[in-house]
Amino acid sequence: MLEQKLKSGxxxxxxxxxxxxxxxxxxxxxxxxxLCDDIVSSFSQYCADKNINAIVGVESRGFLFGFALASKLNxxxxxxxxxxxxxxxxxxxxYDLEYGSAKIEMQxxxxxxxxxxxxxxxxxxxxGTAEAAAKxxxxxxxxxxxxxxxxxxxxxxxxxxxxxxxxNIISLVNY
Numbered sequence: 001m002l003e004q005k006l007k008s009g010x011x012x013x014x015x016x017x018x019x020x021x022x023x024x025x026x027x028x029x030x031x032x033x034x035l036c037d038d039i040v041s042s043f044s045q046y047c048a049d050k051n052i053n054a055i056v057g058v059e060s061r062g063f064l065f066g067f068a069l070a071s072k073l074n075x076x077x078x079x080x081x082x083x084x085x086x087x088x089x090x091x092x093x094x095y096d097l098e099y100g101s102a103k104i105e106m107q108x109x110x111x112x113x114x115x116x117x118x119x120x121x122x123x124x125x126x127x128g129t130a131e132a133a134a135k136x137x138x139x140x141x142x143x144x145x146x147x148x149x150x151x152x153x154x155x156x157x158x159x160x161x162x163x164x165x166x167x168n169i170i171s172l173v174n175y
Contacts, residue, residue, distance in 0.1 A: 002038055006173045009035060010151065024151045024175065026061060026122050039172065040068045043120070043148050046170050047073060052145050053115035054078050058133055059085070059104070061122035065150065069120065078110040078117070080133045091139050095132040104129070106136045116145035124149040124171060127158030134165040151175065 009032060013023040029035055043065065054076040057066025063079065070077035083092055083103040090105040111117060119133045124147070134144045146168030152159065154174050162169055 002042055003173050005035055005038070006150065010173065024123060024153070026150055029150075030064070036065070036068075039065055039150060040072055042172060043069045043170070044072050046148065047118060047146075050118070050145050050168060051116050052118045054111065054117050054142075056080055056106075056111075056117055056119045056133055056137065058119065058121040058129055062120050064122070066120035069118075069148075076110075078106065080104050080106050080136060091136060093132045093135045093139070095128045097126070097128050102129070102132075104132050104136065106133075106140070108140070111137055111140035111142040113141035115142045117142045118146050118148055119144065120148045122150045124152040124158040124162075124169075125156045127156075127161035130158070130162055131165070134162070138165075146170070 009029040011025040011028050013025050016023040055066050055070040056078045057063045059081045067077045083105050086105055086107050088107045090107055092103055092105040094103040117137050119130055121130055130147055137144055144165040146166045147162055149171045152171030152174045159169050
């Protein structure tokens with residue numbers, strides 16, 4: 001079972017990025033190519049009937065599997081990055097995190113009007129970052145077709161926050 005394999009590969013890091021946070025670290029998973037392939041295959045199966053035109057990956061761990069998924073589906077991959085990191089004209093959205101605030105950006109020509117876009121990140125906590133990515137997609141007249149996460153921290157109820165954008169929300173591991 002994929003969930004059990006992931007749970008055995010994800011490392012808990014206490015007090016990161018600040019005291020009181022138990023960080024779910026997926027970097028050990030990256031040492032297992034078969035497990036990585038299983039992740040991409042699982043997301044690909046999930047996307048099969050969703051008519052997705054592009055994958056948005058959220059900096060930085062959302063790039064890892066987001067790009068691989070887009071490549072497997074033969075569709076564009078779009079970067080969502082922290083402010084000031086993209087070279088071309090951008091749109092931005094500022095939001096609150098569970099441990100501070102942030103601002104993310106996307107290049108102005110990355111999403112075509114009417115596109116169905118899947119947002120991918122490694123972890124769903126409060127949903128603030130994924131919601132900010134959804135706002136960027138909507139600002140470019142794209143549709144949020146769904147969300148895909150490796151890990152979900154259910155007790156933070158991020159899924160509730162994202163359900164206003166799409167009911168298509170998948171998490172491979174839930175804590």
